[in-house]
Amino acid sequence: MPNIAAPSQLTRVICICHLHRGSVASVDSANTTTAITSLNRKGGVGKTHFCWLMASACHAAGLRILIVDLDPQANLTGSFLAEDDVTRSVEQLFDPSTEPDVESLIVSTEFEGVDLLPSSSRLEPLNISDNWHDSDLHLSLAEALHQVSNRYDYILFDCPPSLSLVSYAALCASQHVVIPLEAARWGALGTQHIAAAIELVQQHYNPRLRLMGYLVSRYKTRRSYQQTYLAELRKHFGDLAFETVIPDLAEYEKAVTDRNLLSNHSPSSRANKIANELLAEVQARAQKLA
Numbered sequence: 001m002p003n004i005a006a007p008s009q010l011t012r013v014i015c016i017c018h019l020h021r022g023s024v025a026s027v028d029s030a031n032t033t034t035a036i037t038s039l040n041r042k043g044g045v046g047k048t049h050f051c052w053l054m055a056s057a058c059h060a061a062g063l064r065i066l067i068v069d070l071d072p073q074a075n076l077t078g079s080f081l082a083e084d085d086v087t088r089s090v091e092q093l094f095d096p097s098t099e100p101d102v103e104s105l106i107v108s109t110e111f112e113g114v115d116l117l118p119s120s121s122r123l124e125p126l127n128i129s130d131n132w133h134d135s136d137l138h139l140s141l142a143e144a145l146h147q148v149s150n151r152y153d154y155i156l157f158d159c160p161p162s163l164s165l166v167s168y169a170a171l172c173a174s175q176h177v178v179i180p181l182e183a184a185r186w187g188a189l190g191t192q193h194i195a196a197a198i199e200l201v202q203q204h205y206n207p208r209l210r211l212m213g214y215l216v217s218r219y220k221t222r223r224s225y226q227q228t229y230l231a232e233l234r235k236h237f238g239d240l241a242f243e244t245v246i247p248d249l250a251e252y253e254k255a256v257t258d259r260n261l262l263s264n265h266s267p268s269s270r271a272n273k274i275a276n277e278l279l280a281e282v283q284a285r286a287q288k289l290a
């Protein structure tokens with residue numbers, strides 16, 4: 001965990017936010033947009049999948065969603081666009097030498113209501129975990145997305161598997177954090193670092209940030225050890241554990257590979273039903289925390 005910024009630096013940061021937006025960093029100061037960061041330091045636990053499921057369920061429900069890919073691996077981007085189609089990407093919002101032109105970076109996908117702010121390997125230099133607060137770059141997303149947030153019901157930030165500058169930028173621009181994890185012996189390991197990051201951002205940059213919950217993903221129903229760990233995680237996290245559990249299903253992989261959304265690919269499938277249940281629980285949790 002890096003040291004937090006010195007008090008003088010924090011004051012400056014907060015003043016900048018007041019000047020530009022009239023409130024501390026967050027994309028939702030005056031509208032009903034729900035901005036959620038999907039974050040875990042572990043790789044392959046379903047962070048990207050959560051954003052993709054939300055996109056699918058929002059599309060089916062007629063809601064408007066912006067998915068922001070903050071991972072230089074660009075997996076979420078690849079679920080919607082071919083690599084050659086990505087000419088400009090999200091790293092441009094972090095360029096202190098230019099005014100961010102978020103409008104020109106947002107891509108409308110072929111799915112009604114689903115927009116994407118794409119990523120590419122060009123984001124890699126910003127995926128730094130040390131001294132991320134030495135500049136104000138972690139406020140770039142809140143600043144830029146504020147301009148467009150009232151167009152969306154949801155804004156989802158897909159983070160890399162690290163607590164890096166881009167992950168902190170997502171936390172500064174969100175009201176909620178979802179931590180996807182697996183029901184495994186190591187499932188909860190490292191989540192205390194995410195909780196500490198949330199607290200730091202709450203205290204210094206974005207007081208409205210809240211942990212929405214822990215979402216068990218890639219759950220293999222028939223594996224008894226997963227059943228045991230699911231029960232343990234529920235006991236450990238209590239109400240913060242999502243009721244919805246995302247099972248490991250081939251249908252998800254198939255739809256992602258086809259660059260399709262579940263609501264189009266297999267609308268009557270169990271996989272699609274679970275995506276819709278997830279959206280309903282996210283909506284209920286957001287309302288409860290509001």
Ligand SMILES: Nc1ncnc2c1ncn2[C@@H]1O[C@H](COP(=O)(O)OP(=O)(O)OP(=O)(O)O)[C@@H](O)[C@H]1O
Nearest residue numbers: 042043044045046047048049161218247248249252
């Ligand atoms: N519930 C699921 N059923 C089947 N496959 C899944 C499921 N969830 C995720 N996957 C697949 O598992 C892989 C890892 O999932 P995902 O990319 O969401 O993890 P991640 O936490 O974002 O990983 P990274 O840290 O590398 O960004 C992907 O190929 C994804 O399509």
Ligand SMILES: [Mg+2]
Nearest residue numbers: 047048071075
């Ligand atoms: Mg990912």
